[in-house]
Amino acid sequence: MNAPVAAPDDRRLKEVWLLLATFLVAVAGLIYELIAGTVSSYLLGDSIRQFSFVIGVFLSAMGLGAWVSRFVGEAAHGFIWAQIALGVIGGFLAPLLFFTYAATGEVGLALYGALIAIGVLSGMEIPLIARVLESIGATSFRFENVLSADYVGALAASLAFPLFVIPNLGLMSASLAFGTLNLAVAALSLVIFRDLASRAQWIGCGVALLASVVALIQSERLVSVADAALFEDDVIISETTPYQQISVTRFRDRVRLYLDHSIQFDSxxxxxxxxxxxxxxxxxxxxxxxxxxxxxxxxxxxxxxxxxxxxxxxxxxxxxxxxxxxxxxxxxxxxxxxxxxxxxxxxxxxxxxxxxxxxxxxxxxxxxxxxxxxxxxxxxxxxxxxxxxxxxxxxxxxxxxxxxxxxxxxxxxxxxxxxxxxxxxxxxxxxxxxxxxxxxxxxxxxxxxxxxxxxxxxxxxxxxxxxxxxxxxxxxxxxxxxxxxxxxxxxxxxxxxxxxxxxxxxxxxxxxxxxxx
Structure with a gap:
């Protein structure tokens, strides 16, 4: 069943939260898309082609997700599950891609499999939020308000990614950080819609949030492990700049430079x-x-x-x-x-x-x-x-x-x-x-x-x-x-x-x- 009509004060809190959640999940969703495009261009080359494929697949998957959302019976319940799943899949997107490539030399299946899953889940978000707003009797509800919050979130993400996210976090930490953001949205939604929350959701969100926070704290170690798997020699420098991934390796007196994982020189x-x-x-x-x-x-x-x-x-x-x-x-x-x-x-x-x-x-x-x-x-x-x-x-x-x-x-x-x-x-x-x-x-x-x-x-x-x-x-x-x-x-x-x-x-x-x- 849908959420019961709330008291005015409670309803206002839920309205504000859902519009804020729309903004936050839009930021996270676009960040995942940009991470997928960046990692694929690093590992597969031809950035124009890779970003084009990523954008096309992601948008198509969002359309599929919007259609799938009609089959979700309880909108608030479905929205929370979607955030938990996005927090896990999106949050561990970069680690998945780097470790898969290091282990197999291929990344296409993992990339597009994860991208489709993220796209479907992201596409479900706005229809579900709109249904929740209607179900709680939001007096000022207008669908265009939800879309506006979503588009503003996309703008914020597109500006933040090259100017702040990559220079300060790098791809691995960024993926985990925004996965944690999705899980935080799920956790606050559980608190605000606690009358609809299930025990399984509380447990699932808690376990996923704990795992994401631990992985985020250990992200530098994850980067080191991934680099060690990708390169033959010891990695002495690994930095992601707004322009490229810089990696410098050393074996005894031998130093190599890699840009976007392509060798540039061997000393x-x-x-x-x-x-x-x-x-x-x-x-x-x-x-x-x-x-x-x-x-x-x-x-x-x-x-x-x-x-x-x-x-x-x-x-x-x-x-x-x-x-x-x-x-x-x-x-x-x-x-x-x-x-x-x-x-x-x-x-x-x-x-x-x-x-x-x-x-x-x-x-x-x-x-x-x-x-x-x-x-x-x-x-x-x-x-x-x-x-x-x-x-x-x-x-x-x-x-x-x-x-x-x-x-x-x-x-x-x-x-x-x-x-x-x-x-x-x-x-x-x-x-x-x-x-x-x-x-x-x-x-x-x-x-x-x-x-x-x-x-x-x-x-x-x-x-x-x-x-x-x-x-x-x-x-x-x-x-x-x-x-x-x-x-x-x-x-x-x-x-x-x-x-x-x-x-x-x-x-x-x-x-x-x-x-x-």
Whole structure:
């Protein structure tokens, strides 16, 4: 049976509580959706695709939940059970996904199973709350008030997630904290509707709340256990920033950096990558006074740039301030880049690379693109014809630009799409002349065969590669071999990458999936 009509004072309390509960459960529901999208993009890549799938599945499940709610006989009773279930499933969503991935290497079934359950339960909430308000004889009840509270809660969650939740809690603690919030809503509802509460609900809510609070208190330990399962080595740093998941591992003297669980360098062989990226371009440029590095927040590329005489200024642009802070202020990490980010010639700018290129009027002798792989549209735009055209306005007439371009083995089409894209870029220094474009590659054990593209506004005669002392990998002989591609990595016909097509994402994902999935 429905809740009996309450006395005026009691009814007013219940009205206020139900509208507040609508706001709170809306906040929790959207946080779960954002956590699911973020974790799936961390573990599965292609954030645009993953968020699109998560949103679609979640909203469809909410629609199913709204329909299912008609079969709930006692609305208040059903609402309380829904909150208990959401507190458990939503609260343990992030731990479930991380531990499942660590144990099996797969996360799809757990992700979408949990997401559907959360969506169904969330979809039941508003219809049930509306029925409870009607059943208690709420004199000022209007359905649009319930919807307004729900939408305001969604707005609050969407603003809080990047600005407060992730920077201060991280994914694991956030999931458990908002699960505890759902359980707190269930507990207060049990108190306010105690005449309808069952013993099973009291016990279920109490046990779930105790388990969630204990897990929340131990969340840092849960993160450590999950990281230990995900990575081969000891995890010395694990932080979730508004931009990415930063993980640093160590085994004896060997240090590795992972961003969103993808390896960025291994201290055992990173010199092969960074020497190949930096020194050919620095040797080709007529001057190296002013250097721009986009990405490379670990400072390794900056370290190699500073080996060259004549460098007066290095501008390092990296989106995530936490990255540059860690590799500047943490002695163990700063030692890996030789204290490069502490050098007075280095100016760190924490900004979006595109926005920086648009806003600056500076012209640079060497421009280095040490950017993450183009595994989603947000990164693909930094490998687009439009961005490359903008960057060429920032390269001096006698300057050189170089970009990392992925693996010509694992993502052969993606690598040559980067080359093809550069071939469509207008040469601002000589509009009637094509840019001089040189693709090359090097073997880096942690990554496999890796490719680079060097671009110059003006063609110049080949000259001996003038390298600084102390390099471990690159020699003039290695450089000559780096420009030769084997038959299975040589050029293929591909399309350029533009903001309209983003063909590079398909090439990149298709190549890596072919090899590793």
């Amino acid at each position: 055992l062989d990173e010199y092969r990558y960074h020497e190949s990226l930096i020194h050919p371009a620095m040797a080709r440029a007529e001057r190296v006074n002013n250097v721009l590095i986009l990405g490379g927040g670990d400072g390794m590329a900056t370290r190699e740039v500073l080996r060259h005489d004549g460098v007066e200024s290095v501008t390092l642009v990296d989106l995530d301030p936490r990255m540059t802070e860690l590799f500047r202020d943490t002695d163990e990490l700063a030692a890996l880049n030789g204290g490069a980010l502490r050098d007075p010639r280095v100016h760190v700018v924490n900004a979006d690379a595109w926005r920086f290129a648009e806003d600056t009027d500076a012209v640079f002798d060497v421009v280095v693109l040490d950017l993450p792989d183009p595994k989603n549209i947000a990164l693909s735009k930094l490998y687009s014809r439009e961005f490359y055209s903008l960057l060429m306005e920032r390269v001096s007439t006698t300057g050189v630009l170089v970009t990392q371009a992925g693996s010509p083995v694992y993502a052969r089409e993606a690598f040559w799409s980067v080359v093809r894209t550069w071939e469509e870029v207008r040469n601002p220094a000589a509009p009637d002349t094509d840019l001089t474009i040189l693709p090359y590659h090097a073997y880096v054990p942690s990554f496999g065969e890796w490719g680079f593209v060097m671009v110059e506004p003006l063609a110049r005669r080949d000259r001996p590669l003038d390298l600084p002392d102390g390099l471990k990998f690159l020699t003039p002989e290695v450089w000559q071999g780096a420009q030769v591609f084997a038959a299975d990595t040589d050029r293929v016909e591909v399309e350029p990458n533009t903001l309209q097509t983003h063909r590079l994402v398909d090439y990149y994902l298709g190549g890596w999936d072919h090899w590793f999935r």
